[in-house]
Amino acid sequence: SPGDRMATAANRVIVLIIVVNLSAVVLETVPHYARAYGRLFLAVELVTVLMFATEYLLRLWVADLHGPFRRIGPVRARLRFMLQPSAIVDLLAFAPTILGFVLDIWDLNVLAVFRLLRFLKLSRYSPGMGSLVQAVTSERRALTASAVVMAGLIVSAASLMHAIEGEVQPDRFGSIPLAMYWAVTTLSTVGYGDVVPVTGAGKALAGVVMLFGFCMFALPVGIIATAFAREIHQRDFVVTWG
Amino acid sequence: SPGDRMATAANRVIVLIIVVNLSAVVLETVPHYARAYGRLFLAVELVTVLMFATEYLLRLWVADLHGPFRRIGPVRARLRFMLQPSAIVDLLAFAPTILGFVLDIWDLNVLAVFRLLRFLKLSRYSPGMGSLVQAVTSERRALTASAVVMAGLIVSAASLMHAIEGEVQPDRFGSIPLAMYWAVTTLSTVGYGDVVPVTGAGKALAGVVMLFGFCMFALPVGIIATAFAREIHQRDFVVTWG
Amino acid sequence: SPGDRMATAANRVIVLIIVVNLSAVVLETVPHYARAYGRLFLAVELVTVLMFATEYLLRLWVADLHGPFRRIGPVRARLRFMLQPSAIVDLLAFAPTILGFVLDIWDLNVLAVFRLLRFLKLSRYSPGMGSLVQAVTSERRALTASAVVMAGLIVSAASLMHAIEGEVQPDRFGSIPLAMYWAVTTLSTVGYGDVVPVTGAGKALAGVVMLFGFCMFALPVGIIATAFAREIHQRDFVVTWG
Amino acid sequence: SPGDRMATAANRVIVLIIVVNLSAVVLETVPHYARAYGRLFLAVELVTVLMFATEYLLRLWVADLHGPFRRIGPVRARLRFMLQPSAIVDLLAFAPTILGFVLDIWDLNVLAVFRLLRFLKLSRYSPGMGSLVQAVTSERRALTASAVVMAGLIVSAASLMHAIEGEVQPDRFGSIPLAMYWAVTTLSTVGYGDVVPVTGAGKALAGVVMLFGFCMFALPVGIIATAFAREIHQRDFVVTWG
Structure with a gap:
């Protein structure tokens, strides 16, 4: 009309x-x-x-x-x-x-x-924004669970690295909050390279954290991607047949 | 023949x-x-x-x-x-x-x-190229939605970092377009490391952006991957039974 | 009550x-x-x-x-x-x-x-932790298979790089365990940049490792993400209908 | 027995x-x-x-x-x-x-x-290795298509960056094969940071390449992950019921 x-x-x-x-x-x-x-x-x-x-x-x-x-x-x-x-x-x-x-x-x-x-x-x-909000809402339980796992990984990785390299690089790993910047950078696979381990033990820990984190970080990604695709297609269905 | x-x-x-x-x-x-x-x-x-x-x-x-x-x-x-x-x-x-x-x-x-x-x-x-074009076309609505979310994330991250570190590192975050280079590098998890935050507030923001962006960037990846796999298999079906 | x-x-x-x-x-x-x-x-x-x-x-x-x-x-x-x-x-x-x-x-x-x-x-x-343990347990066979593939990739990439650049950068690729730090950093796409190849052959190998590893590392991610989403939704179902 | x-x-x-x-x-x-x-x-x-x-x-x-x-x-x-x-x-x-x-x-x-x-x-x-070979074999058509798309992206990104920064950084982008090392590093999201653009146009191109490549590189990952999960579960089925 x-x-x-x-x-x-x-x-x-x-x-x-x-x-x-x-x-x-x-x-x-x-x-x-x-x-x-x-x-x-x-x-x-x-x-x-x-x-x-x-x-x-x-x-x-x-x-x-x-x-x-x-x-x-x-x-x-x-x-x-x-x-x-x-x-x-x-x-x-x-x-x-x-x-x-x-x-x-x-x-x-x-x-x-x-x-x-x-x-x-x-x-x-944007019709997509509604779908995204919907997807996050419907998967809030799974996302909370992922957030706990991720927070645990971040704090654990940061604490261990603080224990290993805290005295070697005090300006980078001198406290757990400082080390958490490294942990997030590594676990999200961004890897700037401005904060890296220098000792053998630190590098070994970093390698384990990379492998571990790589898998754990897949959790929210998979959940959001799947839920968002589902919401988008449901909306398409409504637009077409409604 | x-x-x-x-x-x-x-x-x-x-x-x-x-x-x-x-x-x-x-x-x-x-x-x-x-x-x-x-x-x-x-x-x-x-x-x-x-x-x-x-x-x-x-x-x-x-x-x-x-x-x-x-x-x-x-x-x-x-x-x-x-x-x-x-x-x-x-x-x-x-x-x-x-x-x-x-x-x-x-x-x-x-x-x-x-x-x-x-x-x-x-x-x-290459038969795959046709499938890819088809996949992108059929999911254009979901991809547009993802693009809006991603553009919003990039500009928001860049603006906040410009506000926090614009005066500390004027050659890197002195304007929002400059800071957008950092935002894209970080959100795509490429993380060159040529532009990184140096203040505590900047590092905290970077950490949040990494975690946030990691999830948001999963949207187009999941949509394209799924649609492409579907198109490829539909074509296989036609080639086999057509 | x-x-x-x-x-x-x-x-x-x-x-x-x-x-x-x-x-x-x-x-x-x-x-x-x-x-x-x-x-x-x-x-x-x-x-x-x-x-x-x-x-x-x-x-x-x-x-x-x-x-x-x-x-x-x-x-x-x-x-x-x-x-x-x-x-x-x-x-x-x-x-x-x-x-x-x-x-x-x-x-x-x-x-x-x-x-x-x-x-x-x-x-x-956290109800999610139980789902995660369940997901890892139920997919232990697929995850073991992925671990073998990944270990093979890491050791192979490290050995080849050790052979190519072991004498050019002895402090970085002088032994296979040292080169494994590079291999994990590269295959997990973290890419700090503190250990990089400098010769033409080394860069060519790094490029191949990136492309190869990118695909191989998708295996555990896909498996865990799928299994976790499944477990979470089964639990939702039990909570709602049980 | x-x-x-x-x-x-x-x-x-x-x-x-x-x-x-x-x-x-x-x-x-x-x-x-x-x-x-x-x-x-x-x-x-x-x-x-x-x-x-x-x-x-x-x-x-x-x-x-x-x-x-x-x-x-x-x-x-x-x-x-x-x-x-x-x-x-x-x-x-x-x-x-x-x-x-x-x-x-x-x-x-x-x-x-x-x-x-x-x-x-x-x-x-390792039973998983057979499943992986099977997965790659059954999806060879989709993987070939992805390889063509990825090769096109790598060469195009490298050529454009060579055209933009070839004279500014001749030791890094002085030829297309040199620039291809940058392109693979960027498109695979490894991002060492040893080769980065320095001009405004180069950075803008890098940003576009990151966003584009991020999506395109999802293709083989999604295909392999899905096919591998399917093969692993089929084998489980055979082991259980065969």
């Missing part, structure tokens, strides 16, 4: 605006671009904030026409609308900039963090 | 030529080999171009005898043939060398990129 | 105590914290030991009321109870500290290892 | 001998151990060779009593036995040492490679 097509077009415009704006936030941190295109970035931000504020106010305006809120009176309907997670995300997408402008606090570093919250707004338009 | 056997033999010859030629392109960039075997590489290139040009012209010649193009006249049939993706790949496999020779532009670096396009021609003879 | 609710609450308190205590063990190794909060850490330890000892003695007290041990007399029931793996884990959670206190041996490094054994006590309260 | 039990015991003895011997080969390359336990290593080697030679001659002796070889005469049966892959592996497990001793060529480095061939003999006693 024309209404559906217009809704789809409006959604695409919003997604486009968010992507453009997020790119501006990212590029604005490059000093060279900030100097050269500062006004452009400001214009992008102002247009974005204007559009998001308009969108929010329009949604708020029509909130009491919406299905579940129709029967509870115009004020309570709008309050209930404002407390929905999606409405809070929409509010956070423009309010900080306006607040910063009004209060004359224009610290780009603080604002950047708030402006990146627009990723949450973007995620509302 | 003898025709089938000849077609299979012809395909094998073409695959062999492409492999020999690609090896020549790769080895030619080694200065030592370029000096020692320059003439051999030139000969390989000329023979290859000659054979690919012949193959292309022969295919073009018989284009109007081919099933779907039989009824639309000899000129339109050949034009339609030339616009097929596979015919364009075949043309790109020899035309640049001839053009470079005719126009006397013989810049090896530019030509090398075009000559590596022969990988596309090679992929036409 | 109220009894069940009390049991659940008691379990949660024990889990909380273990987590607090393990955090104290980890943080106590940081010299700064050890000086600043030494008394707090000691208090945490003493309270923990007191509670674990009380819990153990209470369990021991009621051991002869418990199902399977009811008929074998009070002394034998308590002895049998003490020899259960779970009771040994409970004993190890507090006995070393008391012994160290009584014998006036208060070496924190040795005690820390014993105190981390409380992770085993923690794992008793 | 007693015969079966004796066969199992004999197999275990052989596996034990191979493991002891392989450990000796590995440890003998450590100069310190070679000096201290040289005689022990020699004794282990001599006993092993004696036992393997005896085993081989016994098997050869009874070759014509064995099922398929019973009807073809004693000489032809023994020749056919000797040409079996498993018999060749058995011969290679002791012949090189005897040959080296007889010809007075006792170069440990050359011998070590032959002695490590005993891993092949070990693999004959």
Whole structure:
């Protein structure tokens, strides 16, 4: 129907605006671009904030026409609308900039963090994000179990390495929290190489940790991957047949 | 039938030529080999171009005898043939060398990129490539969702690290795009180690990013692996029973 | 029932105590914290030991009321109870500290290892740990097979690299055990970068080992991930329908 | 039956001998151990060779009593036995040492490679190895397809990086084969960090290669893991019900 097509077009415009704006936030941190295109970035931000504020106010305006809120009176309907997670995300997408402008606090570093919250707004338009949340929720028991196993591995590996190389490399393995950085780097197979064992016993332990961790870290990966694929396909099924 | 056997033999010859030629392109960039075997590489290139040009012209010649193009006249049939993706790949496999020779532009670096396009021609003879394209196409929705999650993770990790270590290591985390190189290196578990956090807060963030990213990056891997295995086996089924 | 609710609450308190205590063990190794909060850490330890000892003695007290041990007399029931793996884990959670206190041996490094054994006590309260043990047990044949393949890969890669670069980098590849550290680092894709080949032949071998090992190391990961997911879901099924 | 039990015991003895011997080969390359336990290593080697030679001659002796070889005469049966892959592996497990001793060529480095061939003999006693070979064989089409995709990715990534950084870091990206070492290190997510891009364009390419390669490299991993798990379980089924 024309209404559906217009809704789809409006959604695409919003997604486009968010992507453009997020790119501006990212590029604005490059000093060279900030100097050269500062006004452009400001214009992008102002247009974005204007559009998001308009969108929010329009949604708020029509909130009491919406299905579940129709029967509870115009004020309570709008309050209930404002407390929905999606409405809070929409509010956070423009309010900080306006607040910063009004209060004359224009610290780009603080604002950047708030402006990146627009990723949450973007995620509302991606069907996959819902599936991911669903997958994590339905597998929370298995993921908790994996987290306990992984935490145990990390702390055990860190403690043993602290015992072996704590005095050889005190700035790297001098405490268990320090050694945990090594343990996570190794168990996740990232392996920067900025913290490595130097003694024979340390290297032997590192080798065992690599082999052990490699297998244990497969647990959450397998669980999430399987659950996510299942959720995505269930949603496809609903979209096709619903 | 003898025709089938000849077609299979012809395909094998073409695959062999492409492999020999690609090896020549790769080895030619080694200065030592370029000096020692320059003439051999030139000969390989000329023979290859000659054979690919012949193959292309022969295919073009018989284009109007081919099933779907039989009824639309000899000129339109050949034009339609030339616009097929596979015919364009075949043309790109020899035309640049001839053009470079005719126009006397013989810049090896530019030509090398075009000559590596022969990988596309090679992929036409691999049944797996079709399955891979099919797998990616059928899972495009899940892959888009994964891409959004991954982009969000990369930008968030980069922004936080930029906020924490931007002033400590300005040449490494001085802007979000710079920090994104670190984020991708870490989230993909490659972990070169050329860009690493040095502060306690930075290391703590890096550890969380490793654990988080490890799981999130499992999403596209699981989806592609599953879909590819499915497509490959469906094709096997068709080949066996079709 | 109220009894069940009390049991659940008691379990949660024990889990909380273990987590607090393990955090104290980890943080106590940081010299700064050890000086600043030494008394707090000691208090945490003493309270923990007191509670674990009380819990153990209470369990021991009621051991002869418990199902399977009811008929074998009070002394034998308590002895049998003490020899259960779970009771040994409970004993190890507090006995070393008391012994160290009584014998006036208060070496924190040795005690820390014993105190981390409380992770085993923690794992008793995680349903996932049982599933993991079950998964490893049921797939022991496949895992043994993977271990043989992996050991073969590690020793072969190490031997070849020792043959190629043993004389070029004697401190890194001078013996097969030394080269095995490189092999494990590479095959597990950790890749610290502290031990890398420098000759052309060594780099070529490293490339082949990476590609080969990447595939071979998928074996245990796939097996464990699948079996663990299966066990977790079977347990869910039992919890829901049992 | 007693015969079966004796066969199992004999197999275990052989596996034990191979493991002891392989450990000796590995440890003998450590100069310190070679000096201290040289005689022990020699004794282990001599006993092993004696036992393997005896085993081989016994098997050869009874070759014509064995099922398929019973009807073809004693000489032809023994020749056919000797040409079996498993018999060749058995011969290679002791012949090189005897040959080296007889010809007075006792170069440990050359011998070590032959002695490590005993891993092949070990693999004959691991049911998993057969499953792995079966898995690779049954999925050879999918694996070939993956190999083409991976080869294309490696060469493309290397060529592009050679074009971008070939002149900036000529000793690292000066030719495509050199750049291929970087490409394999990156695509396999090992990421040593000894060869990294330094320009902005190079880093951007590296980021794309990491993301792309991460997904593509999932293909063979998924295929092998799935097929291996299937073969292992089919074999379990046969062992249980056959």
